[in-house]
Structure formats: C-alpha cells, structure tokens
Amino acid sequence: MKRFLLTSTAATLLALAGATSALAACEPDYTGVTITATTQTGPYIASALQLAAKGWEEKTCGKVNVVEFPWSELYPKIVTSLTSGEDTFDVIAFAPAWAPDFTDYLSEMPAAMQKGADWEDIAPVYREQLMVWNGKVLSQTMDGDAHTYSYRIDLFENPDNQKAFKAKYGHDLAPPKTWKEYLDIAEFFQQPDKKLWGTAEAFRRGGQQFWFLFSHVAGYVSHPDNPGGMFFDPDTMDAQVNNPGWVRGLEEYIRASKLAPPNALNFSFGEVNAAFAGGQVAESIGWGDTGVIGADPKQSKVAGNVGSASLPGSDEIWNYKTKTWDKFDHIVQTSFMAFGGWQAAVPSSSKNQEAAWDYIKYVTSPAVSGQAAITGGTGVNPYRISHTTNTELWSKIFSPREAKEYLGAQKDAVTAKNTALDMRLPGYFSYTEILEIELSKALDGEVTPQQALDTVAEGWNKLTDEFGRDKQLAAYRASMGLPAK
Numbered sequence: 203m204k205r206f207l208l209t210s211t212a213a214t215l216l217a218l219a220g221a222t223s224a225l226a227a228c229e230p231d232y233t234g235v236t237i238t239a240t241t242q243t244g245p246y247i248a249s250a251l252q253l254a255a256k257g258w259e260e261k262t263c264g265k266v267n268v269v270e271f272p273w274s275e276l277y278p279k280i281v282t283s284l285t286s287g288e289d290t291f292d293v294i295a296f297a298p299a300w301a302p303d304f305t306d307y308l309s310e311m312p313a314a315m316q317k318g319a320d321w322e323d324i325a326p327v328y329r330e331q332l333m334v335w336n337g338k339v340l341s342q343t344m345d346g347d348a349h350t351y352s353y354r355i356d357l358f359e360n361p362d363n364q365k366a367f368k369a370k371y372g373h374d375l376a377p378p379k380t381w382k383e384y385l386d387i388a389e390f391f392q393q394p395d396k397k398l399w400g401t402a403e404a405f406r407r408g409g410q411q412f413w414f415l416f417s418h419v420a421g422y423v424s425h426p427d428n429p430g431g432m433f434f435d436p437d438t439m440d441a442q443v444n445n446p447g448w449v450r451g452l453e454e455y456i457r458a459s460k461l462a463p464p465n466a467l468n469f470s471f472g473e474v475n476a477a478f479a480g481g482q483v484a485e486s487i488g489w490g491d492t493g494v495i496g497a498d499p500k501q502s503k504v505a506g507n508v509g510s511a512s513l514p515g516s517d518e519i520w521n522y523k524t525k526t527w528d529k530f531d532h533i534v535q536t537s538f539m540a541f542g543g544w545q546a547a548v549p550s551s552s553k554n555q556e557a558a559w560d561y562i563k564y565v566t567s568p569a570v571s572g573q574a575a576i577t578g579g580t581g582v583n584p585y586r587i588s589h590t591t592n593t594e595l596w597s598k599i600f601s602p603r604e605a606k607e608y609l610g611a612q613k614d615a616v617t618a619k620n621t622a623l624d625m626r627l628p629g630y631f632s633y634t635e636i637l638e639i640e641l642s643k644a645l646d647g648e649v650t651p652q653q654a655l656d657t658v659a660e661g662w663n664k665l666t667d668e669f670g671r672d673k674q675l676a677a678y679r680a681s682m683g684l685p686a687k
Contacts, residue, residue, distance in 0.1 A: 228263040232262040283551075293558050297544065298542035307551070343543045422518075443659050506601055512535050640655070
C-alpha cells in the first residue's frame with residue numbers, strides 16, 4: 203500500500219539465502235514438492251517472496267512458484283479459491299483488512315512455530331493481535347506497518363530557528379510530543395518564499411488519505427482503558443466516527459493540509475516521500491519508508507539530516523463510554539498500526555501445508571526478513587524486535603544518529619503500551635469509501651468536519667445493518683482482540 207524503491211540491492215539478500223542453503227542440503231527435504239504462493243504484483247512484497255524462495259529452494263530442494271496479481275484483482279482471486287475449496291494456492295500474502303473474509307478457510311500455524319526465540323522476536327502487537335483470530339494464530343506477519351514521525355535535523359538544530367521558535371511558541375523546537383506542537387512546527391516552517399513548507403501527509407482520495415486521518419484521530423480516541431473503541435462501540439457496533447475526538451482529529455488533519463505544499467491535496471504517500479526527500483518540508487508522518495528514502499543520497503537532498511520519532515500524542519482522550527474528555531497527568535503516546543502489515547497464511551485446502559508453513563517460516567526468519575527490510579523494492583518494514591535493534595544492519599543506510607532515531611521510533615511504534623489497531627471488517631473498503639468521499643469534501647471546505655463525520659457515521663451504521671450487525675460485531679471484536687460476546 204505504501205511502497206517505494208529504496209536503495210539496497212537484491213544481491214545481498216540472495217547472498218544471504220545462498221549462505222543459509224550451504225549449511226545443509228535438503229533440510230527439511232521437500233524434493234518433488236512445489237508450492238504456489240500469491241500476492242500483489244511486485245516488486246513490493248512479491249519480491250520478498252521471490253528472493254526468499256531462492257534460498258528456501260536451495261535449503262529444502264523444494265520449489266516455489268510465486269504468482270502475482272494486480273492489487274485490484276488479488277482479493278477476488280484469493281477469496282474465490284478459498285471459498286471454492288480448490289488448492290490453487292499454498293501460501294497467500296494479503297492485506298490485513300481482508301482477514302475477516304479469509305479466516306474460516308485458513309490452517310492454523312503449527313505449534314512448533316509458536317515458540318522459541320524466533321517467535322518471541324516478533325513484536326507483541328503482531329504476535330498477539332494481528333496474527334490471531336478468535337484465539338488461533340492463522341497468519342504470519344511479513345511486513346511491519348506503523349506510522350511514525352520524520353523531521354529535518356538541520357532545520358531543528360539551527361540556532362536561529364530554535365531561538366525564533368521558542369520566542370513565538372513558548373516551547374523548544376524539538377520532535378513534537380503533542381499534535382498541537384506538531385502543528386506549531388508546521389506553521390513555523392511554512393515559508394513558501396524559501397520553497398519550504400511545514401509538513402507533508404497523504405490527502406488525496408484513493409491515495410492512503412484515511413490512514414493519515416486515523417493517525418491524527420488515534421491520539422484522541424484510543425483510550426487506554428477502553429480498548430477497541432476507536433471505530434465502533436465494541437458492545438453495540440454503533441459507529442464512533444463522529445464523536446468529539448474524531449472531530450478534533452479531522453480539524454487538525456485539515457489544518458495540516460494548509461501547512462503543506464500547495465499541491466498537497468493531490469498527495470499520496472509517494473508524494474509525501476518525495477516532498478520530504480526533496481527538502482520541501484520540515485516534517486511529516488507516515489510509514490517507515492520515509493526515513494529510508496530520506497536517508498538515501500541517491501534519492502534525497504536531506505540525507506544525513508533525517509530524524510525520526512514516535513507519533514505525537516495527547517494528554518486528554520475522548521471516553522466513548524462516559525462521553526467526556528478524560529484528562530491525564532502525562533502525554534499518552536499512541537501508536538497507530540496503519541494498514542497493519544502484510545500477512546502470510548496457508549489455506550486449509552492446500553495439499554502442501556507442511557512445506558508451505560516451512561516456507562513462511564523461512565521468509566519471516568530474523569536473518570532473511572532483516573535483510574529484506576533494508577533491501578530496495580521488497581516493501582518490508584520492521585516487525586521483529588531484532589529488526590529495530592541491529593544497528594549494524596541499518597548502518598548501510600543511515601548515519602549513526604539517523605539509525606538510532608529511526609530504529610528507536612520503529613521499536614517504540616511496535617511496542618507501545620497504547621496501540622490503536624486499524625479497522626478490519628468484512629466490507630472494509632465499503633466503509634472507507636464512504637469516509638473518503640466525505641473526507642475529501644471536508645478538505646475542500648465544502649462541509650464542516652462535524653457535518654462530514656455525521657454523514658460517515660450514518661453511512662457506517664447503515665452498512666453495518668446491511669452486512670448484519672451481529673456478524674460485524676463479532677468480526678470487529680475478534681479483530682480488536684476482544685472476547686466474543
């Protein structure tokens with residue numbers, strides 16, 4: 203969903219695969235076994251499967267056939283094969299939002315894979331939540347997706363900027379702890395006469411815009427005491443999208459759009475990366491790709507000056523149960539798992555389940571996945587703890603300071619105490635289509651944030667009733683890791 207070329211070459215991953223295979227021949231032995239894996243058309247994600255396939259084939263003597271489909275065709279291809287019971291695919295790599303439609307047709311991860319150092323190395327938010335459905339581990343995360351914050355070190359550490367900023371806003375120029383501070387920084391650096399703008403986010407309909415809104419909103423509605431209440435009331439399935447926390451998040455998202463380059467309403471995540479790497483903006487939020495691209499001197503004008511931090515938070519959060527703002531004595535840093543990370547799973551209809559799971563184990567092993575995370579074109583972001591602690595691995599891309607901040611932000615994102623999960627529901631894109639229509643109207647000033655979100659809430663409640671409220675409630679609670687009612 204948000205992949206753009208990095209700089210490392212695939213040769214390193216292939217070398218690693220070859221080195222691994224040299225340790226033992228045909229272990230385990232899958233001679234004569236061919237497994238078929240499918241995902242979106244590459245290079246993103248598909249190349250990670252292809253590159254790992256070479257190492258797995260040499261190691262096990264089996265074969266892997268990676269079949270790619272355009273994004274728009276991938277879901278129907280997979281769901282048709284699953285519901286028909288055909289053994290078309292042995293491995294499926296898919297978007298987390300589709301999980302509710304797939305889980306009835308997936309095999310459970312072998313118990314042997316659910317223990318040991320490699321298992322514990324997977325960040326808990328993936329291992330205990332995004333890979334689990336109704337208490338069963340039905341998929342393996344193969345890519346990490348959490349929003350973080352990026353900023354220009356050179357601009358922030360300029361003494362003149364620091365002095366002027368402190369005089370104007372009363373606090374130091376530093377990575378923001380709150381969304382208000384984030385907007386203060388964007389406003390300060392909104393200097394079109396110098397070809398510099400405050401921030402960059404995705405604002406284009408169909409260009410990942412709603413995930414960026416969700417990051418703003420999460421800090422105001424993801425209440426530590428009320429897990430799972432960000433999108434819907436998990437007891438009634440009533441939409442929460444128009445409550446005061448959502449309205450504040452949307453108001454600030456709109457404010458950010460006015461502190462961005464003049465064509466920002468046409469930005470998808472690709473343009474966000476280009477704006478940051480091109481030195482057009484002082485800060486941005488988004489997936490981990492921004493930091494990697496910004497640090498690459500072949501693609502970036504700001505290489506060597508790419509700072510990273512956690513998303514801003516808030517010291518007051520809307521409580522949907524009491525319908526009041528709860529004030530905290532500290533800033534609650536909320537991590538939003540935007541998109542949620544590509545998942546790999548084995549259909550129950552596969553006749554090669556053992557080999558398929560072994561291949562997934564290899565693809566996602568610390569060594570192979572760690573190399574994929576720094577290899578251009580794989581689209582793999584950190585999801586293992588080891589991905590965020592191996593500074594030597596990342597020194598190929600970043601300066602020591604950049605690596606320390608980037609890995610710290612990534613680790614904080616996947617281990618945060620207060621984590622907001624993305625929505626996963628049957629009909630996910632029907633819900634988000636309603637949101638995007640109204641969101642675009644609000645960005646254009648055609649409707650107020652409250653009017654836009656009231657319309658979305660009405661549409662979401664209607665959709666929920668059409669899909670079946672009880673069915674949707676059960677799926678929503680499962681997706682949020684809540685027990686069945």
